[in-house]
Amino acid sequence: MAKIDTGLTILTIIIVIFTVFLVIVGESRPDAYISVSILLYFVYTAMDPGIRRYANMRPLDIGLIIVFIFIVMVRVLDILGVV
């Protein structure tokens, strides 16, 4: 199995485990699920750069960072009572 296959499989398993965990603890905010998945993607690809070595993930990195910043911004504004 190519190294990228292993990397993608492990990343999938990690995201699935954490998603199941969030469901079990009763998390009901959809943005929390996507934020955790995005964080797991960045943490995993930083620890195991196998995926990045084979594929150009920069467009995805930029896209996910934008989504993550948007989610955090909305949450902060929500807490401040702006939205």
Place this chain on the structure above:
Amino acid sequence: MERRYVLVGLVVIALAVTFMVYGIVVASDRIVGTALSVSVIGIVFIIAGFGYSEPTEDMLKHYIEDLDAVLVRLIEDMGIPSKHKLKLCYEKKTFYFSSKDIECNNIVVGIGTAKNIPYVGISAENILKFVMHSVGVGDLIDKLRNIFIETAMVCRGISVTREDSLISIEFIDLTNIGFNYIKMPVNPLRLYVLAVIAHHFEQNVEIVTEIVSQESYKVTLRLEGTKYG
């Protein structure tokens, strides 16, 4: 590009969309959240599939550049002008650069002269083997798309016109990779064009004209001699 990752990604995204629709219908935020998590996995697979390239490709890219420089020097030292003739002798599986036309029977791999015309011959055996395994069977346009769009990603569109023995191939909307290739003096792109055409028609092929515009690269080739194979 690695199609299987793209395919897996699309399946996962379809699954996520189904989950999401179901979550919205039953008004369950947990299901919508799960669908969003799954969609991240799908997107990662799709991007990994589209951006996939073997690590050795990067190494080979630099090697090609250096090899190109050597070849240019060799061609110049042989007194072959920059507007040289480039031909692929199909039966001999050899490319040659020369100032004038030479019969394929007189060509060997390496440097030499045939009837006082200097030439540089390069083996095309591996390129032809690669083309044969990569393009499969089908129309010429499908073969060209397979090699230049799906495998090498040098352009986003290809058009082919044929007039007797002349074939014009236009590479439309070149990518950065394509531009880098056509900037090189020997231009590996045209070696592969020759190989695909020679493989398809099983004939000797030579380059007649090349036109480079802002977004496209048009090359006209002439089929020559008897059909082999």
